Amino acid sequence: MSLKKMVLGSAGLGIAVIGLIYLLAPHLLLDVYGVDIQSPSEANIFRSGSGSLFVALAILFCLGASNTRYTRTSLITLFTFMSGLAVGRVVSIVADGWPHALLIAVLVVEASYAAAAAYALRAEDSSPQLRETAA
Numbered sequence: 001m002s003l004k005k006m007v008l009g010s011a012g013l014g015i016a017v018i019g020l021i022y023l024l025a026p027h028l029l030l031d032v033y034g035v036d037i038q039s040p041s042e043a044n045i046f047r048s049g050s051g052s053l054f055v056a057l058a059i060l061f062c063l064g065a066s067n068t069r070y071t072r073t074s075l076i077t078l079f080t081f082m083s084g085l086a087v088g089r090v091v092s093i094v095a096d097g098w099p100h101a102l103l104i105a106v107l108v109v110e111a112s113y114a115a116a117a118a119y120a121l122r123a124e125d126s127s128p129q130l131r132e133t134a135a
Contacts, residue, residue: 012061019054079117
């Protein structure tokens with residue numbers, strides 16, 4: 001199995017699980033961090049913003065892992081998504097202080113997936129086959 005497929009497939013599965021939990025039972029994850037949903041509006045924000053958005057991205061990542069037509073787009077999206085999450089966490093650490101230790105671990109995972117996606121894209125761009133096709 002290629003690096004691209006492993007990165008996209010594992011990211012897709014992980015993001016799908018997290019997304020489904022946020023979509024179907026957001027309190028399961030939020031309770032860990034001491035966040036309590038107090039209203040239907042708050043539940044709506046977590047279910048749509050973290051739940052269905054994560055599930056939709058997971059579908060794209062899995063599609064990219066299984067169909068080469070979508071691999072590059074999926075890797076670019078994975079890089080952008082994970083980088084955005086990691087940068088947001090770093091900004092929050094600077095602005096708000098240190099969060100729950102689990103969120104630091106999540107930051108490391110997000111940065112690692114961003115780096116893996118960037119590496120896979122760079123390796124693809126430098127492949128002899130791609131250079132021959134572009135010429």
